[in-house]
């Protein structure tokens with residue numbers, strides 16, 4: 363595989379993960395002015411209230427609460443297990459799914475509602491066809 | 506508006522048929538359903554065909570190429586795991602609307618083994634296991650965990666669903682499996698996505714089911730009322746906006762809305778239902794749907810399974826066919842196979858697993874994305 367086309371800086375794993383050249387990474391939501399619904403990714407109309415052209419980019423919080431999770435022990439070929447798939451409600455709005463890390467994958471150790479923080483790290487060494495490296499977001503227990 | 510009746514219905518024994526084709530598997534149940542009411546494909550005015558895996562490949566027409574090319578209109582449809590129910594509903598609607606008075610609905614799927622869900626698109630890098638999981642066992646585990654969070658539902662209670670449905674399937678020769686799975690076996694089976702073990706995940710199988718639907722006038726004219734089953738409600742919903750639904754499909758709200766519509770249309774309530782075939786794609790899901798379908802009060806689903814109320818012989822038997830967990834889940838066929846099961850009980854023809862005195866039954870499927878289809882079926886008073 364040739365690295366000739368790879369860009370110098372890592373790329374975001376998803377479009378709603380922003381990597382400002384001179385700032386901290388963050389997650390971006392699209393917030394509807396009239397109703398306050400928050401979406402990940404752009405759309406033409408708010409699918410909650412129907413407002414047109416009323417979505418604005420908003421910076422989502424780096425802290426939240428674990429809503430629910432599953433501990434995945436079997437996945438597709440080549441995907442390392444186990445991992446904790448977590449649904450997190452961020453402070454100030456927005457719900458995001460990601461891996462919960464730095465905690466044992468054991469239901470005894472994981473509590474619904476536990477505070478978590480968003481951290482930004484290399485995407486488990488995964489590279490695309492051009493050899494680009496990626497940054498992803500993860501959740502970890504917070505105090 | 507005329508009433509619509511199932512006059513012929515059947516399914517093939519679910520299994521794995523890698524050497525067969527999708528139209529061939531579909532044709533088999535179409536012929537069985539026609540035989541069930543003594544009619545021929547030439548008597549049908551339209552075909553509504555549900556299939557997911559070959560959704561762009563004209564499966565309905567290819568079935569007719571095997572059993573009779575009459576030139577009738579064919580509609581092919583795909584609606585995730587609600588595909589079969591959607592095909593049935595389109596057929597029902599055409600009769601209700603008075604456009605046709607005798608139509609055929611077929612649901613068919615050929616699946617192969619393996620995990621369902623997405624590994625991620627072609628661009629960039631795979632997201633599975635990086636940004637949580639999109640596998641179906643994990644998605645439905647997370648949905649079940651909401652119930653655990655709210656009401657303290659335990660791994661053991663979820664597992665009991667699987668014990669019950671596997672037991673039911675020992676009484677159903679058309680189910681994929683006929684094996685008992687005691688609680689310790691279910692709980693100690695390979696963990697796929699906590700709290701769903703392998704025995705708490707539906708079985709990917711090949712299968713088909715088909716139904717002949719007639720208007721009241723036609724059913725009487727043909728002398729088919731004695732075994733006819735009235736379709737007293739058909740409801741289909743999609744998922745309304747929910748706070749978390751971009752990352753966590755909501756299987757509850759669309760089910761509750763379809764339930765309300767169906768009860769209203771049929772003029773019945775949960776207390777009138779004698780048996781239910783609901784979408785137990787994972788053991789966690791069945792627990793959620795006890796409350797979603799109104800079979801018990803909020804937070805009571807754990808008690809319902811603990812006390813055996815949803816087992817054959819209990820207050821409200823659920824998935825006496827063995828359910829998707831053990832009968833198997835050929836995606837496009839499931840919605841019609843459920844209607845076959847309930848119809849068989851209403852006809853008093855379910856043999857060892859017969860729900861005694863069944864007069865009203867309900868079927869429910871959920872296609873993630875989402876689509877919920879509910880049908881209410883009634884025994885025709887003699």
Ligand SMILES: [Zn+2]
Nearest residue numbers: 394397408411
């Ligand atoms: Zn809005």
